[in-house]
Amino acid sequence: MIEVGGTWTVFSLRGLRAKAEKALAAAGTAKAGHVVDAKGVERLDTAGAMEILQLAGGPESEIETAKKAHADLFEVVQKNMCEAPRERHESWFLQWLEEIGRNAIHMYEQGVALSAFFGEILVTFAEACISPKRFRINAVVRQMYEVWVRALVIVGVLCFLIGVVIAYQGVQQLKQFGAETFTVEAVAIGMFRELGVLLTAIIVAGRSGSAFTAQIGTMQVNQEVDAMRTIGLNPVEWLVLPRISALVLSMPLLAFWGDMTGLLGGAVACTVYLDFTFVQFFDRLRDTVGPWHFYIGMIKAPVFGMVIAVIGCFEGLQVRGSAESVGQLTTKSVVESIFCVIVLDAVFSIIFLLANV
Incomplete structure (x- = not known):
């Protein structure tokens, strides 16, 4: 005892x-x-x-x-009282499969939620079209200033430098075959069809998409969005729709600006590395590059703008709890936006290839 x-x-x-x-x-x-x-x-x-x-x-x-x-x-x-369960020793392969399954389920749930949010935006837009007074023109103009005018410098500089790089690499590679004059077509088609709009979309995703998430997420943390719902205001109409409208209108303008600065960079490089003048560069551009190359980039631009704005606003409305959540979802929105833009660019390329455009 x-x-x-x-x-x-x-x-x-x-x-x-x-x-x-x-x-x-x-x-x-x-x-x-x-x-x-x-x-x-x-x-x-x-x-x-x-x-x-x-x-x-x-x-x-x-x-x-x-x-x-x-x-x-x-x-x-x-x-x-009971014995502690034995520690499970799972193989790395099973853990890897479990992680893949968990990520697949999360992607599916994220896609469903994003589709539902996009449907809500379409309904709100249709209601605003029926009653045009609900469009907040002042908010759209203010957002366009932020996402278009204030982005002109960084978009112009980066596209200019990319145009220089493409022209330099084109000259170096095509010179081996005595075809360095085709550098003009390489710069123009590359900037018009792909690089101009794609670089602009990536810059906008990192700059404006993240700003949308951070702004709306901070309002979520401060309970301003809840206050708007309490007094009968629709956050989608007041916060989301002006940002989407501004970015959809601004993206073609930014893409056009990126195309022009990229061509200017290519022209500068050609005058340095080839016996070309600016007049000769743009004469050859006019004679050899058709307008459809330019139109393809302009078709992509508003779609990319809508995707970036929708994802940025969606992630902003998902913020819960603290400022840490704002940072995490801001990073997530940028990654998702860039991923979706590149996937859509690949889809557009396949469609235009099949259409022989």
């Missing part, structure tokens, strides 16, 4: 187990199914009862108490 007494609470257990085990070892008592005399226990809690049972050998030990409350507590602890 083991006899215990005194105070057995969570605040008095430090070092108690070591002393008790030393006393049991000195007495030569085995730890298995003991009868425990706990009549001398004055104060007891769940941690103390579990400690006594562990010293006695487990939940099968017999406990004798002087108080009914202590007996009831021991009974509850005995019923709920």
